[in-house]
Amino acid sequence: MNLDACQPMTDDLGVLETAALLRELTAGLIAVADFDQALDRLVRIARDAVPGVDCCGFTALRAGEPAGVAASDPHRAELDDLRHGPDTPALTAIRRREMIIAGGLVDETRWPVWSARARALGVRGVISAPVDVDEQVIGAINLYAQSPEALTPSHQLTAMLLAEHAGLLLAAVRDRERASAHADQLDNALLAEGVVGQAVGVIMTQRGCPAPEALGVLRSAAASLAIPLREVAERLVLTVSRPRDN
Numbered sequence: 001m002n003l004d005a006c007q008p009m010t011d012d013l014g015v016l017e018t019a020a021l022l023r024e025l026t027a028g029l030i031a032v033a034d035f036d037q038a039l040d041r042l043v044r045i046a047r048d049a050v051p052g053v054d055c056c057g058f059t060a061l062r063a064g065e066p067a068g069v070a071a072s073d074p075h076r077a078e079l080d081d082l083r084h085g086p087d088t089p090a091l092t093a094i095r096r097r098e099m100i101i102a103g104g105l106v107d108e109t110r111w112p113v114w115s116a117r118a119r120a121l122g123v124r125g126v127i128s129a130p131v132d133v134d135e136q137v138i139g140a141i142n143l144y145a146q147s148p149e150a151l152t153p154s155h156q157l158t159a160m161l162l163a164e165h166a167g168l169l170l171a172a173v174r175d176r177e178r179a180s181a182h183a184d185q186l187d188n189a190l191l192a193e194g195v196v197g198q199a200v201g202v203i204m205t206q207r208g209c210p211a212p213e214a215l216g217v218l219r220s221a222a223a224s225l226a227i228p229l230r231e232v233a234e235r236l237v238l239t240v241s242r243p244r245d246n
Contacts, residue, residue, distance in 0.1 A: 061082075
């Protein structure tokens, strides 16, 4: 049997697995508008989709300060949490802006305290890849293995592609999060306005629905009639305030 002829099939399988991972990651994060939820999905998808990886974590910094972690295995979340000590592969990857690889943690001297904790939790190998999200948030995705031999050169390529793709998706999540917060501010401002607030109150009473849903009804009416929201509110308030003929 010609072993060389079989090699392209192995390479193709690695490419297909990585492509499937990136597709699944895109599908899982494309509509998420909460950053913490996105991180949770990211680490779980990566853990399940990358062969040889037993758990996955994410270390996030905002404006240079620890801004949370996510871990596919809650029992190992401390490995990603800088509050347990800043001397970690993740922080090294973030500071150096390069992938950090430790195939065997038994003799690892770069992070002695962290490595001891990792070994106690059954981790023997780690790859940490830096992730650029936006101008405020950066981080690192961490792939852990129970065997140092489990992390191969193909895992390094996968980690690099995963980090680049995750950065783009997380940046979009942050944009949606900011847009949602801005929309909430606008909604609150509208509800505080006299006539709009009164109209929302009327709809809430008529339909028995909460304020956000009532405001949505008002917006839909404005869009359907192609007139400003405030004018729709004024008409509604005027209509219900008119005395009815006996």
